[in-house]
Amino acid sequence: xxxxxxxxxxxxxxxxxxxxxxxxxxxxxxxxxxxEKTTFIDPFAITIIAGAIQGCLRTKNRKIAYIPPKDRKLxxxxxxxGFNSFFHIxxxxxxxxxxVELTQLMALRPLYIxxxxxxxxxxxxxxxxxxxxxKMSLQELLINVFDHSRSNSGCFVCAQYYPNxxxxxxxxxxxxxxxLSTLKKKYKxxxxxxxxxxxxxxxxxxxxxSAGFGLTHIRKFLKINKGVLTIISGRGKVxxxxxxxxxxxxxxxxxxxxxxxxINTNKKSLYxxxxxxxxxx
Amino acid sequence: xxxxxxxxxxIDIKKIAGVDTVSREHGKKIRKVIExxxxxxxxxIVDFSNLSIASPSFxxxxxxxxxxKYSLDAVKSKLSFVNMTDFDRALLNDLVMARIRERNLxxxxxxxxxxxxxxxxx
Numbered sequence: 001x002x003x004x005x006x007x008x009x010x011x012x013x014x015x016x017x018x019x020x021x022x023x024x025x026x027x028x029x030x031x032x033x034x035x036e037k038t039t040f041i042d043p044f045a046i047t048i049i050a051g052a053i054q055g056c057l058r059t060k061n062r063k064i065a066y067i068p069p070k071d072r073k074l075x076x077x078x079x080x081x082g083f084n085s086f087f088h089i090x091x092x093x094x095x096x097x098x099x100v101e102l103t104q105l106m107a108l109r110p111l112y113i114x115x116x117x118x119x120x121x122x123x124x125x126x127x128x129x130x131x132x133x134x135k136m137s138l139q140e141l142l143i144n145v146f147d148h149s150r151s152n153s154g155c156f157v158c159a160q161y162y163p164n165x166x167x168x169x170x171x172x173x174x175x176x177x178x179x180l181s182t183l184k185k186k187y188k189x190x191x192x193x194x195x196x197x198x199x200x201x202x203x204x205x206x207x208x209x210s211a212g213f214g215l216t217h218i219r220k221f222l223k224i225n226k227g228v229l230t231i232i233s234g235r236g237k238v239x240x241x242x243x244x245x246x247x248x249x250x251x252x253x254x255x256x257x258x259x260x261x262x263i264n265t266n267k268k269s270l271y272x273x274x275x276x277x278x279x280x281x
Numbered sequence: 282x283x284x285x286x287x288x289x290x291x292i293d294i295k296k297i298a299g300v301d302t303v304s305r306e307h308g309k310k311i312r313k314v315i316e317x318x319x320x321x322x323x324x325x326i327v328d329f330s331n332l333s334i335a336s337p338s339f340x341x342x343x344x345x346x347x348x349x350k351y352s353l354d355a356v357k358s359k360l361s362f363v364n365m366t367d368f369d370r371a372l373l374n375d376l377v378m379a380r381i382r383e384r385n386l387x388x389x390x391x392x393x394x395x396x397x398x399x400x401x402x403x
Contacts, residue, residue, distance in 0.1 A: 110300040132368035136335040139303050143338050147304075202379055213337040213376060279374045280353070281362050 001027050004034045009045040011171075011230060011260050014237060017045050019252040021052035024064075031056060032065040033087075035078075039071045044230075044260045046083055046102055047156035047173035051256075053086045054104075054153060055175065081158070100159035100170075107154070108146045113139055120159065120168075126265060133221045134168070134263065140214030141172045141259050148206055149176025149257060166266040175256040179233040182206045192236030193247045199231070200240065218261070225264050232258040288323040295330045302334045308342025315347070319359065329365040337372055345376035349384055350400045 003020040006013045024031040033049065035041075056062050066087045068075050078084055082101040100120060105112065117135045120126070126134070138157075145155040155174040162169070180195035186206055189195050198204050200215045215231075219240055222229045229240040235253045239246040292314055294302065301307040311327075318325050327344075334340060347356050362373065387393030 108304060110303045132333055132335045139336045143304055213341055217337045280377050281373055
């Protein structure tokens, strides 16, 4: 079976990429991941495809093949970012100035988060407010993965800085139970989109005790930053822009949760949530 | 770990938590230490040593959640936060406000008042 990835393998083509990844995991045939025509790939596609490859290889005697992109620049980039190692091809893994290597995390490791933030900071010039907001986002997303997702493969993290666009894309993908399955035990919801929209509201959590501020704060940060928060889970895809919310029912379901952040680096975005005059402490 | 004054004590986040300042479990550890001193001390000074925490989960669990058990006046007079980054102070204030909103909502129903009473007596 061959799965052909789009020329632009980005979150805009989430439906096709998710469908491709689900198909390769269903079959027992040799699966060929074809990137021949692909010229651009974003952290979203990198994390989900890496997870799919690993899912395939977990089955005994399962064989996969890889047709790399013809585009030389993209081929080198995939090698450098650590993508090729998921195909057991020796990549160069050269640290590029603008990317954060694809990483699989199996537990919440504060030191890794610290290291990642230092790495991001060294590669991308960020304001203090931006650095803290990024750290907050990363921490809260990883807490969500390890507290709620029940993923056997942890999560996949990848980030990319686009200096010309002054934009960071950060994606965290887990192959766990998904948002609807987690929240429906506590809330009366039946659709993936409703579950995703509920998950960013203040105080919404599957925990027995009150909690649920993580995604709310990330949403607030991206609102101030005029960035985009995209959450994909099950058949739902919701884009939270600063001034509107766009929701889509996808053709294929994604078993797990993908959280993709698009952060503008040209905004200082120091994260003052309440006016300082209202401060209690 | 603590440099205790007469009726005042310092809680050094860096010394107690190290790098474990991310999750709710980490935050709960700090709240337990605060509650240990709650009755015995008039003032508990929480020193962040300019550490960047940037975790709503940690800050909520360690500090803001106290608002569900104690009154705002009690928390304000008992706790002070020093060497805290602007970002963490903003987060703390935002989370405290959220917990006050939650408390006000709970106080409106018998079930909510019961929940708060259980927390107070724990």
